[in-house]
Amino acid sequence: MSGKIERSIEELYADDPERADAVVFGRRADVNRRGFLGGAGLAAVGAAVGGAIPFSQNMPSGLIPGAFAQAQPASPAPAPAPAAPAAPKGPIYLNFPGKSDKLVVIGERPLVAETPESQLDDDTTPIDKFFIRNNGQIPEAAKEPDKWQIRIDGEVNKPLDITLGELKAKFKPVTQRMVLECGGNGRSFFTPQARGNQWTNGGVGCAEWTGARLVDVLKAVGVKPSAVFSGHYGADPHLSGEAGKVSLSRGVPMKKLMDPNNLIVWGMDGQPLPNIHGGPVRLLIPGWPGSLSAKWLTRIWIRDKEHDGPGMGQFSYRVAIKPMVPGDKADPKNFKDLESMPVRSIITNPADGTKLAAGTREVKLRGASWAGDHEVRQVDISTDYGATWQRASLSKPKNKYDWQRWTATVKLPSDGYYEIWTRATDTRGVAQPHVVGFWNPQGYGGNPMHRIRVLVG
Ligand SMILES: Nc1nc2c(c(=O)[nH]1)N[C@H]1C(S)=C(S)[C@@H](COP(=O)(O)O)O[C@H]1N2
Ligand SMILES: [Mo]
Numbered sequence: 001m002s003g004k005i006e007r008s009i010e011e012l013y014a015d016d017p018e019r020a021d022a023v024v025f026g027r028r029a030d031v032n033r034r035g036f037l038g039g040a041g042l043a044a045v046g047a048a049v050g051g052a053i054p055f056s057q058n059m060p061s062g063l064i065p066g067a068f069a070q071a072q073p074a075s076p077a078p079a080p081a082p083a084a085p086a087a088p089k090g091p092i093y094l095n096f097p098g099k100s101d102k103l104v105v106i107g108e109r110p111l112v113a114e115t116p117e118s119q120l121d122d123d124t125t126p127i128d129k130f131f132i133r134n135n136g137q138i139p140e141a142a143k144e145p146d147k148w149q150i151r152i153d154g155e156v157n158k159p160l161d162i163t164l165g166e167l168k169a170k171f172k173p174v175t176q177r178m179v180l181e182c183g184g185n186g187r188s189f190f191t192p193q194a195r196g197n198q199w200t201n202g203g204v205g206c207a208e209w210t211g212a213r214l215v216d217v218l219k220a221v222g223v224k225p226s227a228v229f230s231g232h233y234g235a236d237p238h239l240s241g242e243a244g245k246v247s248l249s250r251g252v253p254m255k256k257l258m259d260p261n262n263l264i265v266w267g268m269d270g271q272p273l274p275n276i277h278g279g280p281v282r283l284l285i286p287g288w289p290g291s292l293s294a295k296w297l298t299r300i301w302i303r304d305k306e307h308d309g310p311g312m313g314q315f316s317y318r319v320a321i322k323p324m325v326p327g328d329k330a331d332p333k334n335f336k337d338l339e340s341m342p343v344r345s346i347i348t349n350p351a352d353g354t355k356l357a358a359g360t361r362e363v364k365l366r367g368a369s370w371a372g373d374h375e376v377r378q379v380d381i382s383t384d385y386g387a388t389w390q391r392a393s394l395s396k397p398k399n400k401y402d403w404q405r406w407t408a409t410v411k412l413p414s415d416g417y418y419e420i421w422t423r424a425t426d427t428r429g430v431a432q433p434h435v436v437g438f439w440n441p442q443g444y445g446g447n448p449m450h451r452i453r454v455l456v457g
Contacts, residue, residue, distance in 0.1 A: 051455050052416040055384035060434075066352075066419050066453040098274060100128040106197045110134035110239060110247075114202030117450060118351035120368060123405055124177055125205035127269050132276060133182050133203065135311070136236040136247025139296055145272065145280035150264070154231075154302035157222030164266060164281050170220075171212035176261065178401035179206045179370045181341050183289025183317045186446030189436045192327040194443025201346050201450055206368070206403040209284050210267030214300075215260050223254075223302060230257045231307040232283055232294035249309025250291050250317065251301075256339070261286055261400050264297065286401035287373040289317050289338055289444075312337075315441045326439035335440070340372030342447040343432055345379050345406070345424035350454065358457035363410050363420070367450075369394070370403040371426040379406045382421045386434065389423070415457030423449045 046052050053059065094103035094113045103113040113132045115125070122129070142148055146165030153159040162170075182203030184196050197203075230251040238245035256262075263284045266273050273279035278295025285292040291311055301307075311317060318335040349366040350356075356363065369376040379392040392408035412418060425431040436446040 046417070049417040049453070049455070051457060052414075054412075054414050054416045055387070055418070058385040058387040060385060066451050094132075096132075096276070098128060099132070099276070103129065103131070104202070106199065110136060111138065112197045114199055115205060116351075117201050117346040117348055117452075119348075120202070120205070120346060121348035121366060124269060125207050127207070127271060127274060127277070130205040130207060130268075130277065131182070131203050133197075133290060134236065134247075135291075136238050137241075138276065139236050141275040142280045145266075148280050150281065150297055151299045152217065152221050152302070153299070155224040155227040155304050156218075156302050157224060158220075160217075160221045162217075167212055167217070167264065167281075168266065171216050173210055173267075174213060174263065175208055175210045175267070176263070176399045176401065177206060177208050178261065178284065178286040178399070179204060179403050180284065180286065180290050180293060181370070181372075183291055183338055183341070183444055184442070185341070186344070186436065186448070187443035189446045189448050190326075190439055190443045191436075192439075194439070194441060194446075196442050201344065203290070204344075204370075206370070208267075208269050209263055209265045210270075211263035211265035211281075211284065213260055214262040214264055214283070215258050217264060218258070218302075226304045227254055227302045228305060229253055229303045229307045231299075231301040231303055231309050232292065232297065233299040233301070233309075234278065234282075234294045235296040235298050246310050248291060248294075248311045249307070250289075250294075250311045251303065251307030251309065252285060252288065252292055253306075256285065256288060259285075287340055289341065291317055317444065318440070318442075319444050320438065320440050323438060324440070330441050338444045340374065341370075342445050343369070343371035343374070343376060343424050343426040343430055344447045344450075345369035345376070345422045345432065346450045347420060347422050347452050350452065352452040354452070354454050356454060356456045358415050360415075360456050361412055363412065363454065365392070365408045365410060365420065365422075367392070367406050367408075367422055368403045369406055369422075369424040371424065371430075374426040374428060374430075376404045376424050377427045377429075379404075379408075379422060379424045381408045381410060382423070383410050383412060383418050385419065386421060392422075412454075412456055416455075418454045418456065419451045420454060421449045421451045 092105040093101050094105050102119050105113050111134050115131045119129050148164040151161050185199045185203035188198040188200050233249050236247050238247050265284045266281050281297050282295045283293050314332050317338050319338050320334050347367045369379050380389040382389050392406040394406045395404050423432045432447050432449045436448045
């Protein structure tokens, strides 16, 4: 390590990323382009990551090497926060009946847990690995699931009160593998930090859902021409415990509500829908923010205007129409509801931080990709900080809203420290960005490329 660096590079990045970058990459006013990683900086970073960096000449300045990114504390929230207790060092792992202890708790009250990318390596996400997102309390499991009551009312010809038992008997069940993704997935990648649960890429899962098509039920009740929007309600008590107070109630415009892929779900991966995932019955509105997929479903209200339940309006599940200055005060007039989720890809194998034996020159990769309402056209992989890209082999979705698994084999020219990046492009040609732009106060639409660190030797 260079004697000029008085602290470790890691500490420096944590305290003062700008200066750390200047130390590592060099920064000269008379040089247009910032210097590439070299000299003392290269030696220091190499020591910190535990190996030489074969593609260091491509490492963009301003990019905090992946090895340091995790050691970085979250950037300060825009609003002045009261003195909080020191954040725990490592992740907090989930301890919940029927769920994997590899899930990471990102909120304790309400309970929110995400699935690390490397735990999303199954074609179909098993129940125990499926992420959890609650806004209120977790209700007690229904004792008699088939007696669960659902009401469909509002702008319909024949309002309907139906039990789950009747729903199963009267409507043709279908099973589809579909992605459910939290609207805030990727939020932690925003700078400055956006308000809400700090998801990395793990607010997502792709399960086999069994249920009745929502559109079949809507046809049975007869939607009036005055219908413009839905409002969804669940039985979970508000965090405050206040009776009648709703935790979350969102809705969709009719064009999305009538999508034949929307299901009223009672089965997940061949099992009765577990209570933690909204059992005995929930909605599944694939492709759009997960918050629309009401758990513990009690009511679908067809409305003659845009729904206004908790979770609608202001900055909730809304993105800016025109770009805003990151961290600035926002104007609700500049916002619209987030509809289709953005394109995303993840590397599910190997896991981030994997060490490979010296002499390893080839790595087999596996991953997943999806793009809200759209299909993924291609997935590209880079091992040299984006200088060159290689096309992954991409599977077709089993049905609409299924994710697409991909595989690739990459060559590594020597021992050392690498970052492997994945970038998906949807059928419209929209690709994942290097870093997340388009800041918004609650951090929706953050879909930068996923990168893992791999050390050979
Ligand atoms: N009744 C109810 N439904 C809900 C929620 C909730 O808090 N209450 N959370 C929503 C959000 S924000 C998401 S991302 C998904 C998460 O579903 P999961 O916990 O089964 O993964 O459920 C949605 N449905
Ligand atoms: Mo969510």
